[in-house]
Amino acid sequence: MEEADKRELQLLSNEPEITAKDRAFRPQLDLSLSMSSALPPTANPGKEDDGSAKSVQARKQQVTEQARPAALETAYANQMRELARRELEMAKSEFTRARLIWERAREEVERVERMKMIATRRISSTCIEITCRNCRRHFRP
Template identity: 65%
Template sequence: MCDGVEALKWQAAEQIRLAAMEKAYAERVRELTRREMEMAQSEFARARQMWERAREEVEKAERMKERATRQVDSTCMEITCHSCRQRFRPRPA
């Protein structure tokens, strides 16, 4: 009878030890998952900032293009032929 009680105690102790190991493993996995989530959020924020900068650069380039086009158009309007004194008219594209 004493052997049976000792065996039950040993089994209970073994189950407690295994449960503690599983708990430690679960906590480690939870910590690693938390770190991965933080890294993913950081990368997403960085990607969003890069996208915003790229969008701003595209808008800036479009404004520069429009400004340059207007300047070229106004410059073309000012060009006159010295021999006939007629204004230059660019051909339609």
């Protein structure tokens, strides 16, 4: 673990000079976006001592620790997607209901306007029939 810290510090240092020796011992980076735990190739693959087994175990634990927050973020994102989908469905149903209410109100307004026209005609014809008793002339509103 200390070696990884040293490497990290070495990567973060401001020294722009990189020697060939540093390049030879620098671990290969796996830049794929998968959840793999690929280990860099070792210099002596035939020799596995207790230290390398511990480092493998430490790396596995580190990958597991990094995977937990990613899994939690994925679960949270899925919950948010589901919530957004439900809200969208509710908004669509409310919009449809509002459109139906608006259409009913428009039909009601049209019906009232027709009734108003009919009432206006009836009143007009009634006004024509009203006459003044004194002069026998038709009343004009």
